[in-house]
Amino acid sequence: MDHTATHNSPRTWFLTSSLSPLCIRLIRLLLAHGDYVVACLPPQEIEHDDRSAEFRELINECKSSRKDREGWKDRIRGIRCDGRVMGQCGAAVAEAVQVFGRIDILLCCKFEAVVGTVEELSATPATRNLVRDQFETLFFSQVNFIKAALPQFRAQHTGHIIILTSIGGHIGTPGMSIYTAATWALEGFCDSLAYEIAPFNIKVTIVQPNKEIQSLTNKIIFAPQLPFYDSEINPAPSIRDMLTNVLNANPDTALDPPRFPHPPAPSSSSASASVASDDGHHPPPAPSPEEIQYRYPRLPAASLDRLVTETVHALTAIGGHENPPARHIVGFEGSIAVKEKLRTVTEELEDFVEASLAVDIFESELKAEAREGRAAMEAALGGGSGSGM
The missing domain is CATH 1.20.5 (Single alpha-helices involved in coiled-coils or other helix-helix interfaces)
Structure with a gap:
């Protein structure tokens, strides 16, 4: 007997992270379609009110007595799971199968963006840790979920892995080198994986919306800026400026301005110490003492809807399809x-x-x-x- 779900049949989705505005709108559409949803909730985010408020509203909506929400609470399962811990990923997959009997689509959708030039991310031990953390979030955690789900997909002899990245998987962005590197690593991993698991009827699709869609709906981490990379003196395109402008439009998310250190004015006694070196150059000023800044953008609901709608519908159209594309770029731009x-x-x-x-x-x-x-x-x-x- 063939247990493969058709594209129009109810499907069971497993989302590796479910608190972003994009994922919440996707979940709402899936439940309206009659699908089942396993929503993984990163513990470090579920306690953050800015991040979890909209998801809590969705759960209350599922429990309501509204006629058009009937049965929703029985078709969604929230599971606290830190994707960086392999054991928790395996437990989440086992719970999903126990509750719903199968997993049809694994949607790897965890995202956060580290903003900073290569030199800014090399300035201090704290910023160097951001490099490792970016790979833990975007690469290793999603690989853990994939490895946990593969035995179940093989047993079913069917399954669909969707990787939600961005066009950063094709195009490098100044100021987001580590994000780009982690994205390329995940896409390269999945390109190879697709050949390995094709004989088991397991399909892989990489979905790439614009970088702005992911960046403006998830956590953004800003490394302290060095003066050499200030947009007033550096002509390179600045993603930092674009994201800062969006965040500063809301007083609750505004960033602290950079505090570039100024060397003290030389005195007569220390004049010799301020003389340029033999090559005619003064040593660069020390890195800015400001701290790493973390922000969740707050956009109006209508703006979020316009931002993510095309990607949400692309995911629902592709997910569980009998012959999905290996790669899909969302949007004309x-x-x-x-x-x-x-x-x-x-x-x-x-x-x-x-x-x-x-x-x-x-x-x-x-x-x-x-x-x-x-x-x-x-x-x-x-x-x-x-x-x-």
Whole structure:
């Protein structure tokens, strides 16, 4: 008997993180469709009122007596689970199967963004820890959930793993190097995984909305800024400025302004100490003493709806489909940005091929000359030995 759920049949979704506005809107749509939802709740976030308030409202809505919400409370299961702990991931998967009998779709949707240049993230032990934490959040925690779910998918001989990343999986962003690295790592992992599990009828899809969708609906972590990277003197595009402007529009989420240290004015007694070094350069000022800042953006509900609607509908259309795409870029702007990136890469490869071809021709000419030289030498040696016989 084939137990594979069709695309229109009720499906059981397992969300690795469920507190973002995008995930809450997705859950609401899934429950309205008649699907079942396992909502993993990171313990470090569920206690945070800014993060969990909307999810609590959803749960109250599920328990209400509204006619259009009938049965919702029986089709959703919240599970506290820290994805960084493999044992908790395995326990969450086991609980989901015990409650609903199966898992059809594993949606890896944990996200947070570390903002800071490479140098800013290298300035102090605290900022260097942000690099490790970003990989723990975006890569290792999601890999843990995938590893925990694979035995169940194999036993069912069906399953769909969806990875919600962003177009940061294709395009690097100044000021988000560690986020980009962790995203690329997860996508590369899943590209390889897809080949391994295809014989078990387990499918993998990477979904990439714009970076702004993920950044503006999840926690943002700002490393202290160094003066060299202030947008007034550094022409590189600044994601920090864009996100700061959004956060500063709400007094409750406004960021503290950067406090760049100023070296003391030299006195006559210390004038010699302030003289430039032999190469004519003064040593750079010390890193800013300000602390790492953490924020959850607060956008109006209508703005959130517009921001995430297209991604939510893309996920519901793809999830559990019999023949889902291996990769889906959400939105026209994101598709154009990736196309431009790929076009640039293609042009660079064509230039490289031409250069390589020239080198290959040169090498082949050298090899031909070498072969001719060896043949002439062998002929001469052969002729000499023949004349002496």
